[in-house]
Amino acid sequence: MLFYILLARPVHAHTSEGGFVLLLPTDMYIASGVLAVALTVAMLIALPAAVTSNLFQPFPLSKPLFGGAVRMRFELSTSLLSAGVLLWLLYVGLNGPRDPLANPLPLSIWSIGWIGFVFLQGMLGDLWRVFNPWRGLVWIAHNALGLHPFARFPRWLGQSIGLVSFGVIVGFLLADVAPSDPARLARFVGLYWLVGLVGRIIFGSRWARRADGLTMLLSLYAKVGVFARRGGKICLGLNGWQIARRRPLPIGISVLCLLMLGSGIFDGLNETFWWLAKIGINPLEFPGRSAVIWQTLTGLVATNLALIALFCLALWIGVRLARVDIPFAKAFCIFAPTVLPIALGYHFAHYFTSFLVEAQYALVAASDPWATGQDFLGLGTFYVSTGFFNSQDSVRVLWLCQAGGIVVGHMVALLLSHAVARKHFGNRATLSQVPLAMFMIFCTFIGLWLLASPRGF
Structure with a gap:
């Protein structure tokens, strides 16, 4: 044993982005993001109605x-x-x-x-x-x-x-x-x-x-x-x-707005240790996608149904609080599109780091589509780089960009929802927005938590 210890040399180890994320003060970042969205709600309550309406004036x-x-x-x-x-x-x-x-x-x-x-x-x-x-x-x-x-x-x-x-x-x-x-x-x-x-x-x-x-x-x-x-x-x-x-969208299109958001959430959720533990999979011994097909489809459907149910509950309570005489189906079609900025923020955050790498591979593949050593685009000795995953400082920048996308998406959605409420509900808009604001704050927390969670594959 002493012989092998004396022969030991420094080892060049590679650490991944996920490992560095676990070292970041993500709890503080999550709290800050949720607080920023909550302060947006407070700002909307304090600002005159004309201000929020003019924000969306083209x-x-x-x-x-x-x-x-x-x-x-x-x-x-x-x-x-x-x-x-x-x-x-x-x-x-x-x-x-x-x-x-x-x-x-x-x-x-x-x-x-x-x-x-x-x-x-x-x-x-x-x-x-x-x-x-x-x-x-x-x-x-x-x-x-x-x-x-x-x-x-x-x-x-x-x-x-x-x-x-x-x-x-x-x-x-x-x-x-x-x-x-x-x-x-x-x-x-x-x-x-x-x-x-x-x-x-x-x-x-x-x-x-x-x-x-x-x-x-x-x-x-x-x-x-x-x-x-x-x-x-x-x-x-x-x-x-x-x-x-x-004008309000048709009911089917309005449902699609929430499906886009729910599918984006589950796209991040199904990779986490938490989800893999729920379906009985050891994240360190992932058996492959073929072993979790039905669990994934079931989780996708369940996540979307849960999201739609929560949105409908928040909307129903909001309409009741505001005492607005409007059919619930119409209210659903009015407010469902306001979650689209959140869905776009999730889309950016979830795929940002993947795009940074895969876009480089796409460039190489476009230059040599048959993988025969050709170089139609004249890239020369271009190598795909993943160096931005190898230091804590660069990973912090990447993670903050992702978190910023989620937070900004929620802030825009809150502003948009409030402007739509002002348009349709007038002076009663503020009361109707309290439950929806709580729904969006909850979504902010979920999105940031997904970014910070360890992943199994």
Whole structure:
């Protein structure tokens, strides 16, 4: 034994981001974040009603650079280009390298698309109408080939098909055994794209508004963005100004707002030691995703149902306190969209560190899509860096950025909810907001706790 001790040398150990997070004073950070949201509530009570309403007053910037016909041709061209790129990615997914970090399809769909594009859609506005991979082909089918919509989408279905398709997307991401496997993902995306194309050809634009969960999600996030066209001009306003100034959404779309938030919460929850202990899994001996498929799906459904129940309870108490003569269903449709800034904040916080790494892999994969040693983008000796996870100072900055995203999202949601209440309830708005404010403060605590919790995989 003494012999081996004398031979011992320093060991270069690698520590992960999660290990450093556990060393941070996260209790203090969580308390500070919750306090910031609580102080926002106090500020709203003290401020005059006109102040909160004016916060969501948009500023007209200029008219669009192109007229309607030119803009339409541009959007159809970019849509066709997006469809071509998607078909090429599907081909590479089926025939390219098997490594998800080397194949462009998983990196494009999950890293660039699901993480990056969705966040930009929520921050800036409706970018999806430019990059929608269906619109151009549907226009050709309807106008060049004469395949006009020949069936009416059943009104009685509402948005139920869209809610199911959203659930399928989230379920595939969270519960499938290998959602990043290139061939498996190619088949899933290809089938979803094909069904969407056929549905749009048969039913027209109603399919996109009622049956396409992805488009419905992106359309909702577009309403959170700071830019939008209004009155023939491009306007700029605080995130959520479009929600504050529009009529209530349909009931199915309103439910989707809460599903987006609940799914984001469970996306972080299902990786924690707490959740793995609840389903009887040793986090240090994780058996693989195939062993927890049904537990994950059950947890996803239960989390969404619990969130909707809590929101409905807070809203019902608020309406009763304010003594407002309004049907509960209408109140639900009025206030459900106000949680969208929270959902966007969760989205940013949960995926921020993953994007920092995977975006680099996406760049390398774009330069060498077949993993044959090519270098189409001229990256040279570019290496993927994860050095920002190796020091406590850099991890602290990353964690504070994530926590800041959650806190800011909740603060914007509180301001938005109060502005909407002022619009519909007048002087009784403050009382109606107390339970909803408590709901949002609770969500702030949950989000920050999820960031600080140890993870099992």
